Amino acid sequence: MKAHEEHRHKAPEKIRIAVFTASSSRYYKRLEGQEVKDESGEKAVEILQQQGYEVSYLGVVNDDVNMIRRKIIEAVDAGFDVVIVNGGTGLARRDVTIEAVKPFLEKEMEGFGEILRIESYKKIGAAAAMTRSAAGVYQGRILIALPGSPDAVTTALNIFGREFPHMVYIARG
DSSP states (O other): HHHHHHHHHHHSSOOOOEEEOHHHHHHHHHHOOOOOOOOHHHHHHHHHHHHHHOEEEEEEEOHHHHHHHHHHHHHHTTOOSSSEEOOOOOSSTTTOOHHGGGOOSSSHHHHHHHHHHHHHHHHHGEEEGOOOOOOEEEEEEEEEEEEESHHHHHHHHHHHHHHHHHHHHHHHH
């Protein structure tokens, strides 16, 4: 049996995943009591549940480094195996998700972003170069930052979602 097959075989059967969205516009609308639709967060939950995971949606946070980090720590402290932050990964000044996530990564999966950009390039062309994402290990958990578009979330989770048990197994050491 090849190593990756052995790892998949030994991987945990039950994976708990936390999903939340970084979006200033949605965050402030919610503060004002307005109804907010989080298409990307909802899409992530839907796909992950279809893949058989136990998923908790943790809501929307502001595009704020400290708020994003607090939510990550909260999710890890709650025992989630995978924490996914979507949104806030663009090139705008307010897009700080990557900057919030990267310092937590003890081991980074550089190939995650590379593969996502290649697949995005096939769909949207050179604009895919602006696709920022990050993934890696934080305290034995998998931490992922995804772009906030529903299509990017769908693409990433369809590519990588089935590998989460394998990733978790490796991350736990």
